Amino acid sequence: xxxxxxRATELTRRFGAMTALNSVSLSxxxxxVYGLVGANGAGKTTLIKHILGLLRADSGSVRVFxxxxxxxxxxxLSRIGYLSxxxxxxGWMRVDELIRYSRAFYPAWDDRYAEELRRAFALDPTAxxxxxxxxxxxxxxxxxxxxxxxxxxxxxxxxSGLDPIVRRDILGAVLRTIADEGRTVLFSSHLLEEVEQVxxxxxxxxxxRIVLSAPLLxxxxxxxxxxxxxxxxxxxxxxxGISAASAPET
Amino acid sequence: MRSAAAAIAWEFRLKHRWGxxxxxxxxxxxxxxxxxxQERGQSVDFDDAQSFALVVVVxxxxxxxxxxxxxxxxxxxxxxxxxxxxxxxxFTLPVSTAALAGWPMLYGTAAMAILxxxxxxxxLWPSGVEVPVIWPALLAASLLAWTQALVWMPYALxxxxxxxxxxxxxxxxxxVMLALxxxxxxxxxxxxxxxxxxxxxxxxxxAIGRARRGDVPDWRGVFARLGRIADVLPRRRDRFPxxxxxxxWFEWRxxxxxLPAMVGILLPFELTLLFVFRETPALVxxxxxxxxxxxxxxAAFAAATVRKSNPEGSDSYGLTPFLATRPLTSASLxxxxxxxxxxxxLAAWLLVLVSLSLGLRLSGAWPVxxxxxxxxxxxxxxxxxxxxxxxxxxxxxxxTWKQLVQSLxxxxxxRKWAVNLxxxxxxxxxxxAVPLAQWIAxxxxxxxxxxxxxxxIAAVLVCLKVSAAAWIAIRLRDSRLLSDRxxxxxxxxxxxxxxxxxxxxxxxTPALLFRSYLLALVAILAVPLARLSATPLVLAWNRHR
Numbered sequence: 001x002x003x004x005x006x007r008a009t010e011l012t013r014r015f016g017a018m019t020a021l022n023s024v025s026l027s028x029x030x031x032x033v034y035g036l037v038g039a040n041g042a043g044k045t046t047l048i049k050h051i052l053g054l055l056r057a058d059s060g061s062v063r064v065f066x067x068x069x070x071x072x073x074x075x076x077l078s079r080i081g082y083l084s085x086x087x088x089x090x091g092w093m094r095v096d097e098l099i100r101y102s103r104a105f106y107p108a109w110d111d112r113y114a115e116e117l118r119r120a121f122a123l124d125p126t127a128x129x130x131x132x133x134x135x136x137x138x139x140x141x142x143x144x145x146x147x148x149x150x151x152x153x154x155x156x157x158x159x160s161g162l163d164p165i166v167r168r169d170i171l172g173a174v175l176r177t178i179a180d181e182g183r184t185v186l187f188s189s190h191l192l193e194e195v196e197q198v199x200x201x202x203x204x205x206x207x208x209r210i211v212l213s214a215p216l217l218x219x220x221x222x223x224x225x226x227x228x229x230x231x232x233x234x235x236x237x238x239x240x241g242i243s244a245a246s247a248p249e250t
Numbered sequence: 251m252r253s254a255a256a257a258i259a260w261e262f263r264l265k266h267r268w269g270x271x272x273x274x275x276x277x278x279x280x281x282x283x284x285x286x287x288q289e290r291g292q293s294v295d296f297d298d299a300q301s302f303a304l305v306v307v308v309x310x311x312x313x314x315x316x317x318x319x320x321x322x323x324x325x326x327x328x329x330x331x332x333x334x335x336x337x338x339x340x341f342t343l344p345v346s347t348a349a350l351a352g353w354p355m356l357y358g359t360a361a362m363a364i365l366x367x368x369x370x371x372x373x374l375w376p377s378g379v380e381v382p383v384i385w386p387a388l389l390a391a392s393l394l395a396w397t398q399a400l401v402w403m404p405y406a407l408x409x410x411x412x413x414x415x416x417x418x419x420x421x422x423x424x425x426v427m428l429a430l431x432x433x434x435x436x437x438x439x440x441x442x443x444x445x446x447x448x449x450x451x452x453x454x455x456x457a458i459g460r461a462r463r464g465d466v467p468d469w470r471g472v473f474a475r476l477g478r479i480a481d482v483l484p485r486r487r488d489r490f491p492x493x494x495x496x497x498x499w500f501e502w503r504x505x506x507x508x509l510p511a512m513v514g515i516l517l518p519f520e521l522t523l524l525f526v527f528r529e530t531p532a533l534v535x536x537x538x539x540x541x542x543x544x545x546x547x548x549a550a551f552a553a554a555t556v557r558k559s560n561p562e563g564s565d566s567y568g569l570t571p572f573l574a575t576r577p578l579t580s581a582s583l584x585x586x587x588x589x590x591x592x593x594x595x596l597a598a599w600l601l602v603l604v605s606l607s608l609g610l611r612l613s614g615a616w617p618v619x620x621x622x623x624x625x626x627x628x629x630x631x632x633x634x635x636x637x638x639x640x641x642x643x644x645x646x647x648x649x650t651w652k653q654l655v656q657s658l659x660x661x662x663x664x665r666k667w668a669v670n671l672x673x674x675x676x677x678x679x680x681x682x683a684v685p686l687a688q689w690i691a692x693x694x695x696x697x698x699x700x701x702x703x704x705x706x707i708a709a710v711l712v713c714l715k716v717s718a719a720a721w722i723a724i725r726l727r728d729s730r731l732l733s734d735r736x737x738x739x740x741x742x743x744x745x746x747x748x749x750x751x752x753x754x755x756x757x758x759t760p761a762l763l764f765r766s767y768l769l770a771l772v773a774i775l776a777v778p779l780a781r782l783s784a785t786p787l788v789l790a791w792n793r794h795r
Contacts, residue, residue, distance in 0.1 A: 054574050056794050070794045071730065078577035088570040092503065104489065104496030105577050 003066050005030050005152055005184045006051055010060035013046055020046040022208040023060065028186065028201075033178055035199030035216075036188040037236060043208040044188040045085075048156045051186070052082060064152070078106060081150035081177075083141045083170075085157035091130030095123050095140060099147075106148035114147035121169065135166035142173050153177045153185045159194060167194065174198045192232040202232065204239060211239050254345040258353045266320050268670075273316075273365075276309055281372040306373045312677075313365055318394055321358030322401040329401075330409045332468070334461030336402040341462045350462075351454040355398055359391035359447055366390050385439035389426060392443050393419055395450035403457035406467035422446070493578055497586035506590045509552040509654065510597040513545055517602065520544065521609035528615045531622075538619065541606055542646055545598045549653035556591060556654055556661075568664045569792050580790040581731050584662070588785075591654040599647050634758070641754060652778055659784040664792030708771035718780040722787060731786045740783065747777045 006028040013021040021043050028034050038044050049055040050062045053069030053076060062069060069076040089098060095118070103109035118125065121139035123132075129140060138158065145153065153174070159167040171194065177183050189195050195202060202219055204212040212219065216232075223235050230238075263270065319325050327335035340350060366387040375381050400415040429442055460466075490496040520541050527533035576583070610616040627635045660672040690696045723741075726732045732740075752773035756766060 052571075052575055053794055054571065073793075074577045074579055076577075077575055080575075082571075082575050084571050086571060088572045090500075090504075090572065100490070101496050101500060105493045 002030055004028055005065060006186070007063045008047070008050070008060065009062075011047070011050060011057050011062060012059045013050065013055060014058055019208050021050070024205075024208070024210055025060075026203065026210065026213065028184060030184055031178070031182050032200040033174060033185040033187060033198050035195035035202045036186060036205065037190065037192055037195055037202060037232070038205035039190060039240060042205045044205055045156055046208075047205065048154055048186070048188060051154065052077070052080065079151045081145035081148070081153045083138070083145045083153075083155050083158045085160045087134075087137050087141050089129045089137060089141055089144075091128065093129050094125065095127050095129065095132075096125035098129060098140060098144060099125075102144040103147070109148045113149070114143060117143045117146060135162050138162055138166050139169060142170060146173055146177065149177075149183070151183055153183065155185070155187045155189075157188055157190070159189065159191055171198055192236055196232045204236060206240050254343065254349050255353050259357060262320065262354075262357060269316060269320070272674075273313055276313075277368050277372060280369075284372050306369065306375070310365065310369050310373075314362070314390060317358060317361055317365065318397050321354055321361065321394060322398045323354075324397075324401055327401075329412055332405050332408055332410075332466055334402050334404045334457060334466075335411075336458055336461055338461075341458075347455055347459045347462060351398075351402075351451060351458050355395055355447075355451055355454060358394045358398060362390040362394050363387040382436055382439075385436055385443060388440065388443040388447075389422075392422065392446035392450065395447045395454070396422065399450045399453035399457055402454055402461065404461050404466040406469040408470075493576075494582055494586060497576070497578060497583065498589050501586045501590040502593065505552075505556045505587075506594045506597075508555050509545070509549055509594045509650075510601055512548040512552055513598045514601055516544055516548065517541070517605050521605060521613075524609045524613040524615045528613045528618075531618045534615045534618045535622065538606070541602060541609075545595070545602055545650040546646060546653050548598075549595070549650045552594070553654050553657055556587070556658065569789075574793045579731065580793055581736075581786040583793075584658075584785045584789055587658065588655060588782075591651060595647060595651040595654065598650065637754070638758065641758065655785075656778065656781055659781050659788050662785055662792055663788040664795075705765070705768050705771065708768060708775065712771050712774050715775065715780050719783060722780060722783045725787055726783065729787070729790065731790055744777060744779055748773050751776055 004027040006026065008024055008026040011021050011024040011026075012019070024043075024047060026047075036044050036047065046055065050057060051064055051069065053064075053073050056070055064076045065079060067076050093101065099114055099118070103111070103114070121136075121143060123136065123140055123143065127136075129137060132140060142158070145155075155170065155174070158170045162170075174185050174187060175198065177185055185198075187195060187199060196216070199216055201215050202212070203210060212235075214222075219232070219235060220229050223230050223238075323335055323337055326337065329335070336350070343350075367383075370381050370383065370386075396418060397415060400418060401411060403411070403414075405411050405414070425442060426439070429439060434442075490499065520537065523537040523540075524534060527537060573583075610619060623635070623639075626638065629635075630638065657672065660668055663669075690700050723737055727734065727737060748770075752770050755764075755769040755773060759769065
C-alpha cells in the first residue's frame with residue numbers, strides 16, 4: 001500500500017485553556033475525496049492549518065506526503081492547492097497579476113488550463129481583486145488553487161456564504177481534480193449535503209475529537225433504519241448529540 | 251450596563267486600558283515629583299528647552315495624538331477610504347445619531363481638557379513662564395472634536411479625508427498662532443475657540459447620519475477616464491524567472507514605493523527653500539542638511555508599513571494564509587523584503603540626489619556648496635575630502651536602510667504585544683537616556699569618567715551583540731531556516747563590512763584621539779547583525795504558530 005497523503009498521529013493542540021484538537025489520528029490515502037465535517041468551532045480549520053504547517057502541534061505529529069509541513073514548507077506547499085473560507089487574496093492585485101504572481105511558485109502551472117478556468121469563471125483579467133464580489137473572489141482563489149493540478153486540494157469551508165452558482169463551480173472543481181488519477185481532495189464543510197454529493201469518505205469532528213471516520217457508503221449502511229437510509233445531516237446530528245451527552249460536564 | 255453612554259465608555263476603557271494606565275502612571279509620577287520638590291522647598295527649573303521638551307512636551311504631545319486616534323476610532327479604520335471611519339457595527343444599535351456622535355465627542359473632549367489641566371497643575375514648568383488655564387484645554391478639545399467630525403464624514407474620493415482634515419486643523423492652528431502673535435488676551439482666545447466644539451458636534455451628527463444611511467458620495471467616475479489611460483499601456487505578462495523574483499515584485503508593490511513616495515512629497519517643499527534663501531549661505535547649507543536627512547527620517551515612518559505583513563487586515567502584523575502558504579522558505583520571504591528595502595532606499599536617494607542637483611543649479615545656490623567643498627579640500631586634502639563626502643553619503647544611505655529594516659524583527663513576529671513592548675521599551679530608554687546624557691554633559695568630571703569608561707561600555711555592548719548573534723545563528727541552523735553555507739557567507743560579509751568600516755575610521759580619525767581598539771568596537775556596533783539575522787527566525791515563529 002502506498003504512503004498516505006496525510007497522516008496525523010495523536011495530534012493535540014490547545015489555545016490557552018481550550019483544547020482545539022484532542023489526540024486526533026487520521027490517515028488519508030491517495031486518490032479520493034475526503035469530507036471533513038463538523039459544527040462551527042469543532043476543529044476543522046485547526047486540523048487543516050496543521051496540514052498546511054500554519055500551526056505547530058502541541059503533541060503528536062502531522063505528515064503530508066511523508067514530510068513535516070513545518071520543517072519543510074516548500075516541499076509540502078508546492079504540492080497543495082488551498083482555498084480558504086477567509087479568501088484573503090491581496091485586494092490591490094489585478095486578476096492577471098494574481099495569475100502571473102502565483103504561477104511563479106509552481107513549475108507545473110498550466111497556462112492553458114488557467115485561461116480555461118478564467119474564462120469559465122468569467123473573471124475580468126484587469127479587475128482588481130478588491131472590486132470583485134465574494135463569489136468572484138472565491139472563483140479567483142479556486143483558479144490559483146487548481147491551475148497547477150495539485151496532488152492535494154484542500155478546501156476549507158469554500159462555499160460558506162456563497163450563492164448556489166459559485167458552490168456548483170466549487171463542486172465542479174472537486175470533480176475535475178479527482179478526474180485526474182491519483183489526486184486527493186480534502187473538503188471541509190458544515191454544509192453536509194454538499195459533502196454528500198462528492199465525498200467518498202467522511203470524517204466527522206466534534207469538539208476537537210474525531211467521532212466518525214469511514215467511507216460514506218459504509219456510514220449510510222451502518223445507520224440504516226429498516227429501508228430508510230438517513231441523510232448525513234441526520235447522522236451528524238445524532239452523533240454530535242451522543243458526543244455532547246457523553247462529554248464530561250465542566 | 252444600562253445606557254448607551256456607559257456602553258460606549260466601557261468600550262473605550264476596555265480597548266485602551268493599557269494606554270490609559272500608562273498615562274495615569276505618568277501623571278502620578280510628575281505629580282509626586284512636583285509634591286516632593288514643593289515640600290522640600292526646592293525648585294526644579296529647566297535650564298534648557300530640551301529637558302522641558304522631554305519631561306512635558308513629548309509625553310503630552312504623544313498623549314494628544316493617542317487621544318486623537320482613540321476617540322476618532324482612527325486605530326481601527328482605513329484613513330484613505332471613502333466610507334466613514336465610524337465603526338459600521340454601531341450604526342445598527344438602537345441609539346440616536348445624536349448619541350452616536352455626542353458620547354464619543356464628550357468623552358474625547360473631556361479627556362483632552364483633563365489632560366491639559368492635569369499637565370498644567372502637575373508638570374514642572376520653567377520659571378517665568380505664565381501658563382494659561384482654559385484656552386489650551388479648549389484648543390485641544392476643539393482639535394479633537396473636529397478630527398472626529400472630519401474622520402467620521404464619508405467622502406467622495408479616496409484620500410480626501412486626510413487632505414480635508416489636515417487642512418482644516420492647520421487652519422485652526424494658524425488662527426490660534428496669529429492670535430498669539432498679536433498677543434490676544436485669554437477672553438479673546440476663548441471667544442475664538444468656544445464655537446468650535448458645538449460646530450464640530452453638528453458636523454459629526456451630519457456625518458454619522460449620512461454614513462448611517464449609506465449615503466457615500468462618489469466622484470470616482472470623473473477620474474475613471476484617467477484610469478483607462480493606464481489600461482492602454484502594455485501590461486507585463488512574461489513569467490517571473492523564479493519564485494524569489496515574484497516575491498520581490500509582491501513586496502515592491504506592497505511596500506517598496508512608500509519611502510520614495512514620502513520623500514518625493516516632501517522634496518519640492520524643501521527645495522523651494524533653496525530659492526528663498528539662495529542669498530544666505532548658512533541657510534542654503536541648513537536646507538542642504540535638511541534635504542539629506544529627509545530619507546533616513548522618513549524611513550522611520552516607512553518602516554511602520556514595511557514591517558506589517560497585512561496592513562489592511564484587522565491583525566495587521568499577522569501573516570495572511572495567502573502569504574503563509576506560498577511555497578517559499580521563511581528565509582526567502584525575508585530575503586525578498588530585505589532586497590526591496592535596498593531598492594526602496596536607492597530609489598529614494600536617487601530621487602534626492604537628482605532633485606538636489608537640479609535644485610542647487612536652478613536656484614543659483616550651487617556656488618555656495620562648491621565654496622564649502624573647496625574649503626574642505628583645502629583643510630584635509632582632496633582624497634580625504636572625497637572620502638569624507640562619500641563616507642557621509644554612504645552613512646546616510648546605510649542609515650536610511652537601517653531605519654527600514656531594524657524593527658523588522660519586531661513586526662514580523664506577528665505579535666502585537668511584541669510591537670507594543672518594543673515601542674514602550676524605546677520610549678522608556680529615551681526617557682532615561684536623554685536626561686542621563688544631559689546630566690553627564692553638565693559636568694567635566696562626569697564627562698571624563700564617561701570618556702574613560704567608553705571602551706568598557708562599548709566592549710560590554712559588543713559582547714551582548716555577538717552573544718545574541720551567536721544564539722540566533724545556532725537557532726537558525728538547528729531549525730534549518732538557513733543552510734550552513736548561507737550562515738558562513740553571511741558571517742563573512744558581516745566581517746568584511748566591519749573591517750571596511752574600521753579601516754575608514756582609522757584612516758579618517760586622528761590616531762591620538764581614539765585608540766584603534768575603540769574604533770574596532772564602534773565598527774562592530776555600527777554594522778547590523780543580531781536584529782537582522784533574527785528576522786527569519788521570528789517570521790517562522792509567526793508563520794508556524
